[in-house]
Amino acid sequence: MAALTSLAGVTATQGAGSEVAAQAPTASAQTWDLQWMDELKAQHKQVFDLGAVDLAADPRPLRFPRNYLDPFHDLYGLDFPEIRTIVGISGPAFPINASDRLWEKYALGERSKIIDPATMKPAIRNVFMDDKALGVKSLQARGTIFWQCNVALSNIAQQLATPRQLPVTEVRADLLAGLNPGVRLVPSHVLAMGLVQERGVTYVKI
Secondary structure, eight states, rough: OOGGGGSSEEEEEOOOSOOOOOOOOTTTTTTOHHHHHHHHSSSSSEEEEEOOOOOOOTTTTTTHHHHHHHHHHHHOOOOOOTTTEEEOOOOGGGGBBBBBHHHHHHHHHHTTTOOOTTTTTOSSSSSOOOOOOTTTHHHHTTTTTEEEHHHHHHHHHHHHHHTTTOOOOHHHHHHHBBBBBTHHHOOHHHHHHHHHHHHEEEEEEE
């Protein structure tokens, strides 16, 4: 595991002033921490791969971790930390991990064709955050970990920066600072998927 400490993830608490490269940082440019993966000790643990989910076509993707947690509670009386869940997010699902500020500033609802049910217009807020049953906050309260792929974050920064004629490094730093509290940045989605499965986490593709 020591060899991987330079390739693991940092959390979303980094400030906007952090030095970040336009492309995914190399091991020599950034240190990472994947200790949280070693803490996945529960007998029942599952990662939900939202790497390619279409949020416009499936506006309720977080029902899957909810539908994993609820039966364990109802049938066996088990909750966190006996049950561990992870939501792995890469490219198209990025808006799930983005704060309201990013949704409004970069028109994420319009970009991803996500309609706010409260206004029936392209969303300018994170519509996945506050649902009492299916929201990010409710799942985090039940111990769910959300991660964000670092490679995808750099690609999204490029896509958002180019039409706005902004420096990619500036946009990437802004996206990193605007991730939801608790989101863990991992070097790559596929690497993180492999590492958690090596630790006995079962896998579901959404």
